Amino acid sequence: MKKIRYVFIVVFLLMTASLFAQGYFLIGYGPSIPMGKSSDFIDKTSWRTFNVEAGAFVTKNLSVGAAFSWYGSYKSYPYQTYENIQGTTITITGRQWRYDNLYPLVAVVKYYIPLKNMDFRPYIGVGLGPYFVNRSLDFGVYSLTEHSTQFGFYPQLGFSYWFNSGFALSLDGKYNYSLESKDLSAHSNIAINLGVVWKFGGKQDFTFTE
């Protein structure tokens, strides 16, 4: 619950900031593909990805904000035999259910490439902050769960298409990477996010008006 409170606080602060600058709010959805050690645990594309982001334009081509996401990966494994568990002579047969939930809460900076056509705004961005991780492995009646907070970041590439000065659709791709913590290995994924964006507040329309 603490995480959700932080999100509310960050969103509230950003909305307050947008009274002075032009603010935006983005909500999005899309697939995420586990990479690296994440794919060693679950090698399946997830469609449980959700993203909210709020921020403000500090110049015509630069915005700062905060984003909260959920990447929920899940895979069930059939009844099968696993030999030499952790290098021992133990063999186990059973079904497995694996869950990997990643909740990044990041500060975001985006640079919008200036183009003549201001309806179409490609951007590059970077996110940086804590990634809250919950990983569970259910085997038979037993469940092993690890909670951890990892430091993570992502580079981002995308564009938004503004239908008018207040509403846009956006599409972006991110490569999330969070560093290994004491309890859990590093997490990484490639996430595609299709979102809707609203712009509000501010005295000057930085994004739409030349």
Added chain:
Amino acid sequence: MRKLQLSILGFITTLAMMVVLAGCYPDESASVDELDIVLTNYDSTYNFGGITAYIMPDTVIAILDPDNPDNNFEYKHTYDSVILSELDKQFGLLDYDRVTDTLTTKPDVGVLVSAVSTTYVGYYYYDWYYYWGWYPYWPPYYGSGYSYYYPWATTYNYQVGTVIVTMIDLKSNAAIQTDSVSVVWMGAINGLVEGSNIQTRIKNGIDQMFIQSPYL
């Protein structure tokens, strides 16, 4: 007008997303037998090829789980005959002869079978935070105007049973003379003690112990 339409479209899209997300968290129900586990372990230095005879008591030993002394559910020997006859069958397929008179034949290994059953209690706990705002009228108003839904929890319990089969080496006299004997192979079935097909699950579990132990 177009701006308003697009904003409404955006709002509807957002609502649709929320509905989709709320419904998509995986919660795959598993049947009781899907929660069964079969575990085996062995001494890789032991020569299993040399076994020709074994001894096995005609009773399953009921043991208590030392880690859960308050929740032990004593095994009542309900499945002794199923367990022992299936083991007998499997050892027979390996051409191990079951010894009943140790004065005439010396067994190579001893097979000890035990069972343990433990009741686990779990809690589903709902934080009042989730319900704040949804049940604003209960309990009735406090002075401040605040009200909240009282925290509540519901309990469930489940019984987990384990059948443990251990094979000990009887050829090594040195092992017998010490307090602890060397276990050369062990198998265990673990699962919920529920449902009508417990006997079939026990048989399948014992068969699986032998399938995953090709060195026997």
